[in-house]
Amino acid sequence: MDHTKINLLVRLQYLDNLMENIVSLQKGLPEEINALEEDLAFTKRQIEARKKVADEHTKKKLHLLEAISECKHKILTFKEKQTLARNNKEYDALSKQIEYEEKEIAQGEIQLQDIAHAEQRTLETHQKGRQLINENRYDEIAEDMIPDDVLKQQLEDLTRQVELKKDELNGIVIETADDVETLKVKISDQRRHIEKEAHRLIDKYDHLRSGTLQNAVVKLNRNACSGCNTRVPTNRHTMIVQGGFYLCESCGRIVVHERLFDEAAD
Numbered sequence: 001m002d003h004t005k006i007n008l009l010v011r012l013q014y015l016d017n018l019m020e021n022i023v024s025l026q027k028g029l030p031e032e033i034n035a036l037e038e039d040l041a042f043t044k045r046q047i048e049a050r051k052k053v054a055d056e057h058t059k060k061k062l063h064l065l066e067a068i069s070e071c072k073h074k075i076l077t078f079k080e081k082q083t084l085a086r087n088n089k090e091y092d093a094l095s096k097q098i099e100y101e102e103k104e105i106a107q108g109e110i111q112l113q114d115i116a117h118a119e120q121r122t123l124e125t126h127q128k129g130r131q132l133i134n135e136n137r138y139d140e141i142a143e144d145m146i147p148d149d150v151l152k153q154q155l156e157d158l159t160r161q162v163e164l165k166k167d168e169l170n171g172i173v174i175e176t177a178d179d180v181e182t183l184k185v186k187i188s189d190q191r192r193h194i195e196k197e198a199h200r201l202i203d204k205y206d207h208l209r210s211g212t213l214q215n216a217v218v219k220l221n222r223n224a225c226s227g228c229n230t231r232v233p234t235n236r237h238t239m240i241v242q243g244g245f246y247l248c249e250s251c252g253r254i255v256v257h258e259r260l261f262d263e264a265a266d
Contacts, residue, residue, distance in 0.1 A: 005198035006245045007263065009205055010256055012190045013217035014264035019183050020214055022176045029169040033162060040158040046143065047151055057115050064108045071101040071108070201254075208252060219258040220246075227253040 078094045078101070085091040122144075129145030132138070146154075194202045208216035218227040220240050225232060230250035232240070240246055246255045 005194075005201055006243070006254075006256060007260060008190070008194045008197060009201050009254070010217055010260040011264040012187065012194060012202075012205070013215065014261060015183060015187045015190055016209075017215070019180070019187065022180055022183070025172050025176060026169060029165055029172070033165045033169065036158055036162045036165065040155070040162060043151065043155045043158060046146075047148075047155060050148065050151075057119065061112060061115055064112050068105050068108045071105045075101050204247075204254065208254075213251070213253065215253070217245075217254045217256060218248075219261060220255050221258070225251065225253055225255050227251050227255075 075098050078098045082091055082094045082098075085094060125145050126147040129141050130147050130150070132141050132145065133147075133150065191202065205216045213227070215227060218225060220226070220232060220237075223232055223234075223237065224230060225248040228248065228251040230248055232246055232248070232255060236246045240255065240257050243257065243260065247253075248255055
């Protein structure tokens with residue numbers, strides 16, 4: 001058996017393991033950042049939606065108050081004209097105009113009351129939410145129950161967390177950049193070498209790693225595959241000890257003697 005080919009593959013697995021170790025230093029930071037940014041975007045949308053409603057209420061209240069004020073001014077004008085009316089027909093016409101303006105005022109005041117009631121309901125909902133927060137009953141809090149100041153504080157906290165996580169990730173990337181580039185070159189060179197010498201082995205290796213497995217080549221540990229802990233048949237032990245390999249019948253990994261990994265590291 002030509003053991004040189006399997007040694008080349010073990011060396012590739014060793015280099016790939018080193019790369020995985022560097023990537024693992026990020027400790028899932030990219031995923032954490034993505035999750036935080038989603039929460040941040042959701043919180044921003046909540047705040048913007050509430051601001052839009054508040055702005056619409058303010059704008060509508062201002063418009064209604066101006067309209068009511070204008071109606072009252074018209075009523076005063078019409079009443080003054082009534083004192084100068086020359087006949088009943090002219091007086092009755094002015095009375096109808098006054099009645100119309102009074103109805104407009106009544107409708108405007110109803111709309112103002114509706115806005116006030118809506119704002120009061122929102123205030124009461126936020127008060128209930130604050131009470132639940134104080135009692136640590138977070139599982140009972142709906143999105144619309146979170147008070148505005150708490151929501152804004154959440155936005156600040158999330159923004160700060162995203163910045164900290166990004167700084168941490170950038171620090172790791174910068175710190176490991178040279179090692180990553182060096183390993184990329186070594187891994188590329190090793191793959192080219194294996195493709196020339198052991199094309200079938202590299203195909204098997206890539207097939208295993210294309211799934212969920214990162215460690216396609218593993219050590220024989222206590223007479224078992226260290227990848228899945230399935231026992232290796234006794235009649236295969238001698239071949240592995242001599243520098244050969246065994247394809248695990250359970251997980252398909254390539255099982256070799258741990259000495260080969262030591263040699264790969266050297």
